[in-house]
Every structure is written in C-alpha cells, then in structure tokens.
Amino acid sequence: MTKQLSTSSLLTDSIEEYLDHLTSERGLAVNTVASYRSDLAQYAIHLGKNGITDPSRISERDVREYIGGGIISGLSPRSAARRLSCLRGYHAYLPLISEGTCSTDPTLHMQVPRMSRKLPDVLSVHEIENLLNAPDTATLLGMRDRAMLEMSYGAGLRVSELIGLELSNLFLEDSYIRVFGKGSRERVIPVGNAAIDWTERYRQNVRPVLIAKGAPTDILFLNARGHPLTRMGFWKILQKQVVRSDVRERVKPHTLRHSFATHLLEGGADLRAVQEMLGHADISTTQIYTSVDREYLKEIHRTFHPRG
Numbered sequence: 001m002t003k004q005l006s007t008s009s010l011l012t013d014s015i016e017e018y019l020d021h022l023t024s025e026r027g028l029a030v031n032t033v034a035s036y037r038s039d040l041a042q043y044a045i046h047l048g049k050n051g052i053t054d055p056s057r058i059s060e061r062d063v064r065e066y067i068g069g070g071i072i073s074g075l076s077p078r079s080a081a082r083r084l085s086c087l088r089g090y091h092a093y094l095p096l097i098s099e100g101t102c103s104t105d106p107t108l109h110m111q112v113p114r115m116s117r118k119l120p121d122v123l124s125v126h127e128i129e130n131l132l133n134a135p136d137t138a139t140l141l142g143m144r145d146r147a148m149l150e151m152s153y154g155a156g157l158r159v160s161e162l163i164g165l166e167l168s169n170l171f172l173e174d175s176y177i178r179v180f181g182k183g184s185r186e187r188v189i190p191v192g193n194a195a196i197d198w199t200e201r202y203r204q205n206v207r208p209v210l211i212a213k214g215a216p217t218d219i220l221f222l223n224a225r226g227h228p229l230t231r232m233g234f235w236k237i238l239q240k241q242v243v244r245s246d247v248r249e250r251v252k253p254h255t256l257r258h259s260f261a262t263h264l265l266e267g268g269a270d271l272r273a274v275q276e277m278l279g280h281a282d283i284s285t286t287q288i289y290t291s292v293d294r295e296y297l298k299e300i301h302r303t304f305h306p307r308g
Contacts, residue, residue, distance in 0.1 A: 009053035015040045018093050029182055031160075039086045042066075055094055060106040063087060067110075084110060121255045122262045127247045128153060132194075134245035140206045141224060145237050147195075147202035148221055149256070154195030155179075156260035156278055159253040163229045166218040167203075172196045181279040189277050 019037055022028045028036075046066045052058060066087075067080055075083075087107050094102035123131065132149050136142035152162050161179040169178040176190050191199075199220075207222060214226025223229050229237075235253055242251045249255075257278070264274050 011044055011047060011053050011055050014055050014094060014097060015044060015090065017097055018090050021093060022089075027184060029184070032182070035082075036086050036089075039083050040090060043083075043087065043090075055091075056102045058091075058106050060110065063106045063110060121250060121252065121258060123247065123249060123251065123255060123259045125263060127245075127249065128256075128259055128263075130245040131241060131247055131251070134241040136244075140209055143198070143206050144202050144210075144221065145241055147198040147206075148234065148237065149241065150195040150198045151177075151191070152253070153256040153260055154192050155189045156257045157189075158182075158257060158279075159231050159234055163219075163221060163231065163234055165220045167220055168218055170199070170203075170220065172200060179279075185279060187276070187279045 019033060019040070022033050022036060043066055046069070047053075047058065047062060050062060050065075052062065063084075067084055070080055070083060084107065088105075091102070091105045091107050094105075132146065132153065135145040135149070137146050148162065151157065151165070152159075155177060157165075157179065158181060161181055165177065165179065171177060172191065175192075175196065176188050178186060178188050180186050203220070207220070210222040210224070210226045211217070212226065213224075214222065217228060219228040221229050223233055231253070238251060238253055261274055261278055264277075265271065
C-alpha cells in the first residue's frame with residue numbers, strides 16, 4: 001500500500017506541491033506519480049526521524065543515509081537509482097517554491113548506483129505459438145483470451161495499453177491501432193492478420209454478450225461481468241493459458257511485449273522502427289533487445305559449434 005503524507009510541515013507541503021506539479025503541469029502518468037509519492041513519503045519519514053521538517057535543512061549526508069539505508073536493506077541498484085532520480089527532481093523543483101531558502105541541491109554531486117542491465121524474459125517463437133493456441137476458442141471467454149494474447153504479442157503492447165484499448169482506436173481495416181502510452185504519448189502501431197482476425201471474431205461474437213451484462217463502455221476487452229479488465233485480471237488470464245500451453249518458462253504480462261521486440265529484431269527489423277512501435281522515448285531502452293539477440297546467438301554457438 002502506498003504510504004500517505006500525514007503530517008503538515010514545510011517538508012510535506014513542498015512534497016505535495018511537487019506531486020501536484022508532476023500531475024497538472026508535466027502530465028505524468030498516474031502510476032508514475034504514485035511511485036514518486038511512495039518514494040517521497042518514505043524520504044519524509046527518514047528525514048522526520050532525524051528531526052528534519054524543513055527542506056532547507058536537508059544535507060547531502062541525509063540523502064546518502066536514505067539511499068544507502070535502502071541498499072543495505074536489500075534495495076536493488078535499479079530501485080536505488082530510481083529513488084535518487086525522484087529526489088533529484090524534487091530538489092530541483094524546490095527553489096521555484098521556496099523563495100530562495102532552498103538554493104543548495106543536496107543531490108547535485110551524488111552518483112547514480114551502478115546497474116547491471118537485466119535481460120528481459122523472452123519466449124521462443126515456438127513457445128509463443130503454443131501460448132497463443134492455448135485458449136479454448138470454442139468458448140466465449142476462450143475466444144476473448146485468444147484475441148487478447150494475439151493483440152498483446154502482435155502489437156507489443158504494455159498491459160495498461162492492452163486493457164485500456166478502446167473501440168474508437170481500432171482501425172483494423174487499415175491494419176493498425178492507436179494507443180496512448182507512458183505520459184499519454186500517442187502512437188500508431190501496425191497489427192498483423194492473426195491479431196486482426198481474432199480481435200474481429202471477439203468484437204463481433206463475444207463482446208456483445210459481455211457488454212450486455214455490464215455498463216456501457218468503449219473499452220474493447222471486458223471481463224465475464226461485462227466490465228473493463230484490470231491488470232490483475234489479465235495476469236490471471238495469462239497464467240491460466242500458460243498452464244494450458246505447457247510453456248515451462250516464467251511468463252509475465254511484459255514477456256509478450258519483450259518477445260514481440262526480440263522476434264522483430266531477430267527477423268531483421270530496423271531498431272528505430274521497433275523503438276517507434278514500442279513507444280520508447282530513448283533508443284537506448286530498445287537496444288537492450290539487441291543484447292538478447294546477441295545472447296541467443298552465443299547460446300547457439302555454444303550448443304552447436306564443435307569448439308563451443
């Protein structure tokens with residue numbers, strides 16, 4: 001559960017104002033702001049234990065103790081770097097609201113903890129085919145599940161993009177969809193024949209039955225009660241189909257997106273085209289999939305080369 005900022009002080013008031021700034025002026029996604037809120041709430045608790053309720057009194061030592069304490073408690077380098085990034089944004093914002101009392105930034109000379117880039121979980125093409133074929137399409141919900149899996153893998157969608165996909169953003173006759181990703185950034189993604197076919201079957205044969213049980217909505221994929229699916233709802237659907245498919249790898253909702261990108265690059269797709277389809281703001285985020293490709297090639301070499 002996200003910790004809330006409960007006591008009123010210069011520190012907590014400034015944090016609330018910064019969070020409002022992220023939402024109203026910078027337009028960050030709800031989940032991103034929630035993550036910042038959680039980090040800053042823990043930061044305020046740490047500072048409060050040291051008797052600090054005024055942001056102008058925060059020193060570099062206080063920040064180091066907060067970040068270092070998290071690492072000692074088992075916080076991963078990636079999470080520690082995220083926390084420091086959050087604090088940097090907060091302290092960079094303080095001079096705008098503190099009338100000159102917070103002119104020194106205690107995070108200015110701190111280094112981001114080193115991170116090892118973790119390769120994403122990826123299924124082979126054969127495993128993807130087994131997973132996509134797993135739903136019992138003789139049933140209404142099985143047909144829905146097949147359509148969701150095909151769309152998730154076929155367009156490389158984030159879970160939030162999949163469950164938030166609306167009828168008005170389907171342009172299947174032209175083989176593309178429109179989604180709104182992180183930061184509400186809009187992008188257009190081409191969709192293949194399999195995803196189009198199963199989505200149309202679901203839309204024509206299943207969705208009318210489901211929507212009759214719930215309230216009117218433009219959301220494409222619905223649960224058995226006719227309501228929009230949640231992230232947990234899709235996770236349960238995915239795990240059910242993973243068991244049916246006999247895929248032995250650990251499969252998370254993002255695994256389908258990772259597999260989409262990796263299979264495109266393995267097939268010779270241009271890196272910038274994949275970046276555009278995934279909606280990555282920075283191409284370095286997309287480049288991790290080229291590492292997956294290299295790891296795959298090295299494994300092939302080790303397995304089949306006589307001197308491997």
